Amino acid sequence: xxxxxxxxxxxxxxxxxxxxxxxxxxxxxxxxxxxxxxxxxxxxxxxxxxxxxxxxxxxxxxxxxxxxxxxxxxxxxxxxxxxxxxxxxxxxxxxxxxxxxxxxxxxxxxxxxxxxxxxxxxxxxxxxxxxxxxxxxxxxxxxxxxxxxxxxxxxxxxxxxxxxxxxxxxxxxxxxxxxxxxxxxxxxxxxxxxxxxxxxxxxxxxxxxxxxxxxxxxxxxxxxxxxxxxxxxxxxxxxxxxxxxxxxxxxxxxxxxxxxxxxxxxxxxxxxxxxx
Amino acid sequence: xxxxxxxxxxxxxxxxxxxxxxxxxxxxxxxxxxxxxxxxxxxxxxxxxxxxxxxxxxxxxxxxxxxxxxxxxxxxxxxxxxxxxxxxxxxxxxxxxxxxxxxxxxxxxxxxxxxxxxxxxxxxxxxxxxxxxxxxxxxxxxxxxxxxxxxxxxxxxxxxxxxxx
Numbered sequence: 289x290x291x292x293x294x295x296x297x298x299x300x301x302x303x304x305x306x307x308x309x310x311x312x313x314x315x316x317x318x319x320x321x322x323x324x325x326x327x328x329x330x331x332x333x334x335x336x337x338x339x340x341x342x343x344x345x346x347x348x349x350x351x352x353x354x355x356x357x358x359x360x361x362x363x364x365x366x367x368x369x370x371x372x373x374x375x376x377x378x379x380x381x382x383x384x385x386x387x388x389x390x391x392x393x394x395x396x397x398x399x400x401x402x403x404x405x406x407x408x409x410x411x412x413x414x415x416x417x418x419x420x421x422x423x424x425x426x427x428x429x430x431x432x433x434x435x436x437x438x439x440x441x442x443x444x445x446x447x448x449x450x451x452x453x454x455x456x457x458x459x460x461x462x463x464x465x466x467x468x469x470x471x472x473x474x475x476x477x478x479x480x481x482x483x484x485x486x487x488x489x490x491x492x493x494x495x496x497x498x499x500x501x502x503x504x505x506x507x508x509x510x511x512x513x514x515x516x517x518x519x520x521x522x523x524x525x526x527x528x529x530x531x532x533x534x535x536x537x538x539x540x541x542x543x544x545x546x547x548x549x550x551x552x553x554x555x556x557x558x559x560x561x562x563x564x
Numbered sequence: 565x566x567x568x569x570x571x572x573x574x575x576x577x578x579x580x581x582x583x584x585x586x587x588x589x590x591x592x593x594x595x596x597x598x599x600x601x602x603x604x605x606x607x608x609x610x611x612x613x614x615x616x617x618x619x620x621x622x623x624x625x626x627x628x629x630x631x632x633x634x635x636x637x638x639x640x641x642x643x644x645x646x647x648x649x650x651x652x653x654x655x656x657x658x659x660x661x662x663x664x665x666x667x668x669x670x671x672x673x674x675x676x677x678x679x680x681x682x683x684x685x686x687x688x689x690x691x692x693x694x695x696x697x698x699x700x701x702x703x704x705x706x707x708x709x710x711x712x713x714x715x716x717x718x719x720x721x722x723x724x725x726x727x728x729x
Contacts, residue, residue, distance in 0.1 A: 292722075292723050292726040292727055294719075294723075297719060297722060297723055297726070299660075300668060300669065300672050301672070301687065301691040301722075302691055303658055303659070303660040303661065303669075304586065304658060304661075304669060304672055304673070304676075304691070305582065305586040305687070305688050305691035305692035306582065306691065306692055306693070306694075
């Protein structure tokens with residue numbers, strides 16, 4: 289047992305985080321070389337595939353698909369387009385969104401799965417319908433609403449299953465308890481997994497956020513970058529936009545835009561009233 | 565890398581190293597995060613506005629990279645030291661963590677490892693460079709009140725764990 293006063297904890301943290309830079313890393317230009325090789329190999333593969341595709345397309349009398357271009361949306365373009373096509377969706381009235389970071393766990397061409405302090409939501413942005421809600425009571429994770437317990441939400445590649453990882457500290461002993469809950473995003477059921485090892489065995493196929501940091505950094509400051517996602521297999525980019533007041537969130541908006549042209553297809557208000 | 569960025573790299577690499585090591589908890593992952601951060605900084609340097617502090621821009625990239633690339637369960641595993649040498653090298657960079665204080669820092673390291681990622685980010689950002697609540701809120705893109713509440717929760721957890729260790 290270590291006697292820890294507030295002052296001692298401050299001192300420990302200051303030394304721990306303010307460590308000397310004797311092990312300072314240096315920027316390695318050479319790091320790019322392996323990538324160059326990989327890029328060349330990939331380019332060769334793409335070229336081969338393109339030739340094969342071209343031959344196939346000629347046989348089928350179909351035009352070759354356009355070359356894939358990287359997403360490029362400037363902040364100016366977004367700002368100019370902001371507000372177009374706005375419509376009002378079904379409200380999630382009275383839900384406490386809270387102030388901790390919401391995030392998108394999954395997005396496809398129709399729906400987006402995101403978590404906020406009040407729970408986990410499946411939102412169909414095509415018709416502006418809230419498909420499924422997993423509020424904090426339903427999840428049954430102590431401390432979820434305060435952001436203390438929540439660790440991560442993963443969603444399977446088909447978007448039908450979610451895995452909520454949470455950890456809670458026992459008040460008496462301080463021992464941490466890791467818990468896993470399987471969410472059926474189709475029928476709304478929550479099942480607590482008893483055997484944590486089963487999680488690692490069963491969920492190796494879960495994907496990470498589909499948006500790349502480059503795409504995220506293209507978003508302007510008023511969109512919290514980490515909430516953006518690019519739907520796999522589609523040309524739409526989605527972002528949850530939060531306008532914040534004095535320490536609270538005032539609204540939450542889902543923006544769907546053409547990732548190639550930057551044109552906003554729809555701007556849907558998900559929450560219009562949020563409590564602090 | 566252009567010459568202006570090279571100068572900035574020389575000036576801020578030590579700070580960035582500290583941030584990466586404190587966030588990742590081991591040197592191998594920290595170096596990957598460090599390199600990834602600089603690669604992104606170089607790629608997007610044209611977007612950096614010179615009238616803003618460079619360190620905050622750089623640390624924001626670092627924090628976002630950290631948030632986006634490391635999954636919680638995976639990261640918790642990786643914070644463990646694989647060898648005694650790795651552990652020695654990690655604590656050698658903390659002058660106060662030698663001798664009798666080593667156990668204390670080891671316990672702190674383990675306690676930070678199991679903090680929720682959001683709380684860990686706040687703790688590390690506020691302590692590695694004496695950033696204010698406002699600075700941390702800007703880098704993390706969250707309200708100041710959220711930084712305060714996460715900080716209080718993180719400290720309470722750390723204290724409890726250290727006392728129970």
